[in-house]
Amino acid sequence: MLKCEGLKISFDKGTAHEKTVLQDLSFELQEGDFVTVIGENGSGKSTLLNCLSGTYLTDSGKILLDNEDVTLLPEYKRARKIGRLFQDPLRGTAPHLTVAENLALAYLRAAGHFHPFSRISAKDRQFFAERLKALDMGLETRLDDKVGQLSGGQRQAMTLLMATLVPPKLLLLDEHTAALDPQAEEKVSDLTRKIVEEHHITCLMVTHDMQRALDTGNRTFMMAGGKIIFELNEEEKKTLSVQDLLVRFREASGRNLASDRILLG
Numbered sequence: 600m601l602k603c604e605g606l607k608i609s610f611d612k613g614t615a616h617e618k619t620v621l622q623d624l625s626f627e628l629q630e631g632d633f634v635t636v637i638g639e640n641g642s643g644k645s646t647l648l649n650c651l652s653g654t655y656l657t658d659s660g661k662i663l664l665d666n667e668d669v670t671l672l673p674e675y676k677r678a679r680k681i682g683r684l685f686q687d688p689l690r691g692t693a694p695h696l697t698v699a700e701n702l703a704l705a706y707l708r709a710a711g712h713f714h715p716f717s718r719i720s721a722k723d724r725q726f727f728a729e730r731l732k733a734l735d736m737g738l739e740t741r742l743d744d745k746v747g748q749l750s751g752g753q754r755q756a757m758t759l760l761m762a763t764l765v766p767p768k769l770l771l772l773d774e775h776t777a778a779l780d781p782q783a784e785e786k787v788s789d790l791t792r793k794i795v796e797e798h799h800i801t802c803l804m805v806t807h808d809m810q811r812a813l814d815t816g817n818r819t820f821m822m823a824g825g826k827i828i829f830e831l832n833e834e835e836k837k838t839l840s841v842q843d844l845l846v847r848f849r850e851a852s853g854r855n856l857a858s859d860r861i862l863l864g
């Protein structure tokens with residue numbers, strides 16, 4: 600489904616600040632794999648997602664998505680197959696458009712129609728209302744409200760719905776609940792699990808919450824220094840604790856995990 604071979608990327612090449620951020624990174628995902636990705640700040644998690652989405656092109660290595668070599672494919676050409684959410688809940692929706700208009704745009708985009716729509720049919724509205732109701736955030740009654748009036752949690756739930764209205768081949772989530780208040784974080788995390796599992800979406804989810812990383816999905820990657828230093832399978836995720844993860848980190852890297860917010864999650 601997704602195959603990455605020997606991905607490597609450096610920034611500020613040829614300067615004194617040259618920095619290799621991904622080094623010889625390889626992994627493979629099967630259809631429906633739901634992988635949580637953890638690791639210290641600066642370990643390359645966001646860069647990996649940026650390379651998969653085509654935001655950055657790698658210096659070397661190969662990316663096969665859905666049997667297609669996308670290594671050199673620009674971002675906009677990958678976008679139809681790849682859904683993406685960022686930490687900032689303002690990033691995925693258009694604030695001056697209504698809830699229904701945002702959903703209609705997402706739907707047209709995913710379906711490959713880029714022409715502007717003239718009106719949203721009653722059938723569309725019903726479809727949107729049904730999908731919004733499943734979010735359980737009261738959004739089904741707010742189809743005509745501007746998205747800018749919604750809370751951060753509601754906006755991120757909307758973005759999640761928009762990214763999955765037509766299930767993408769690959770969903771990339773980059774700490775997409777980290778900027779929300781605890782209650783909204785819990786809610787959007789639960790929704791994520793529900794939607795990804797229901798549609799069997801192949802998904803990479805970066806999180807700083809180690810317990811959540813263990814509880815979510817069927818695989819976990821631990822990144823350090825631009826590599827996946829170990830991975831947990833479904834069985835290990837069920838049996839290991841956060842403490843065990845810290846021990847595994849020490850064994851794999853020879854040092855303790857930096858005691859930043861990753862421990863506080």
Ligand SMILES: Nc1ncnc2c1ncn2[C@@H]1O[C@H](COP(=O)(O)OP(=O)(O)O)[C@@H](O)[C@H]1O
Binds near residue numbers: 610641646
């Ligand atoms: N566009 C860029 N230019 C220069 N350095 C970058 C760029 N993107 C990421 N980096 C560097 O790559 C390293 C890894 O960053 P990142 O992938 O964002 O880490 P993480 O998401 O794991 O916290 C950091 O040192 C960061 O400064």
Ligand SMILES: [Mg+2]
Binds near residue numbers: 644645646773
């Ligand atoms: Mg990051």
